[in-house]
Amino acid sequence: MNITLISLFPELIHQAASFGVLGRAIKQQQLVLKCFNPRDFTEDKHRTVDDRPYGGGPGMLMKVEPLYKAIMAAKKVAGSDVRVVYLSPQGQRLNQQMLVNVAATADDLILIAGRYEGIDERIIESLVDEEWSIGDYVISGGEFAALVVVDAVTRLIPGVLGDDESALQDSFMQGLLDYPHYTRPEKINNQSVPEVLLSGDHKAIRRWRLKQALGRTWSRRPDMLDAIRNDASSWDEEKENLLAEYITEFGAALKFKE
Numbered sequence: 001m002n003i004t005l006i007s008l009f010p011e012l013i014h015q016a017a018s019f020g021v022l023g024r025a026i027k028q029q030q031l032v033l034k035c036f037n038p039r040d041f042t043e044d045k046h047r048t049v050d051d052r053p054y055g056g057g058p059g060m061l062m063k064v065e066p067l068y069k070a071i072m073a074a075k076k077v078a079g080s081d082v083r084v085v086y087l088s089p090q091g092q093r094l095n096q097q098m099l100v101n102v103a104a105t106a107d108d109l110i111l112i113a114g115r116y117e118g119i120d121e122r123i124i125e126s127l128v129d130e131e132w133s134i135g136d137y138v139i140s141g142g143e144f145a146a147l148v149v150v151d152a153v154t155r156l157i158p159g160v161l162g163d164d165e166s167a168l169q170d171s172f173m174q175g176l177l178d179y180p181h182y183t184r185p186e187k188i189n190n191q192s193v194p195e196v197l198l199s200g201d202h203k204a205i206r207r208w209r210l211k212q213a214l215g216r217t218w219s220r221r222p223d224m225l226d227a228i229r230n231d232a233s234s235w236d237e238e239k240e241n242l243l244a245e246y247i248t249e250f251g252a253a254l255k256f257k258e
């Protein structure tokens with residue numbers, strides 16, 4: 001898959017993307033990450049990339065011409081029909097399903113990382129297909145938001161994670177939060193690993209993990225639990241029973257904590 005970024009800080013992108021899962025995916029060419037820097041498309045001696053907003057007020061905007069030229073250059077390389085996404089706090093809030101869809105189609109992307117107070121509205125109207133937000137807060141540059149998208153999509157590309165199953169078990173993939181995980185040692189201070197996980201009984205382990213995932217979702221994300229409960233293709237008697245067991249065992253303690 002090819003992802004092309006429009007950014008004033010390509011070094012930040014390449015450096016951040018050189019670690020871990022992302023770094024490996026790039027080395028193995030499962031992901032091709034390119035950057036176009038508007039600064040390379042400036043024509044003045046100061047290589048200016050910001051400009052004052054019409055109407056006055058605080059802050060600057062990204063200068064239109066270099067940004068426009070960088071996007072056009074990226075489209076020329078990536079293809080004129082490649083989806084152009086502007087990372088913006090005003091965009092559609094990202095969720096796992098949106099990213100699963102991107103990875104499943106493996107369609108290439110051009111991501112625009114804004115800086116300053118953002119970009120000229122006419123660029124959005126004429127060149128941007130979608131606006132995506134990483135959450136209801138404001139960060140100072142779209143690079144971090146773009147990296148979130150790049151990372152989250154890349155780990156869903158088949159073959160990128162050592163075991164494709166591991167992404168499937170993650171929170172949100174099946175409408176539930178993930179179950180708790182434990183590793184060695186068996187005991188730290190007075191805390192032990194739940195016995196069932198040491199039992200070797202795969203059926204019991206699967207049941208315990210599903211029960212924990214259901215219970216966690218119930219206590220932490222009731223909105224998600226409602227959604228999965230109302231989806232007949234995802235909800236069944238086993239889940240209903242395990243959730244009831246969880247609530248009987250831990251419900252009172254959790255309610256007391258609140």
Ligand SMILES: C[S@@+](CC[C@H](N)C(=O)[O-])C[C@H]1O[C@@H](n2cnc3c(N)ncnc32)[C@H](O)[C@@H]1O
Nearest residue numbers: 087088089114117118133134138139141142145
């Ligand atoms: C300081 S922000 C500009 C915020 C803008 N004035 C607003 O309030 O909508 C600069 C850049 O960071 C990026 N950014 C900030 N918050 C974001 C978020 N929650 N999701 C995605 N991108 C974000 C955008 O690319 C934006 O152009």
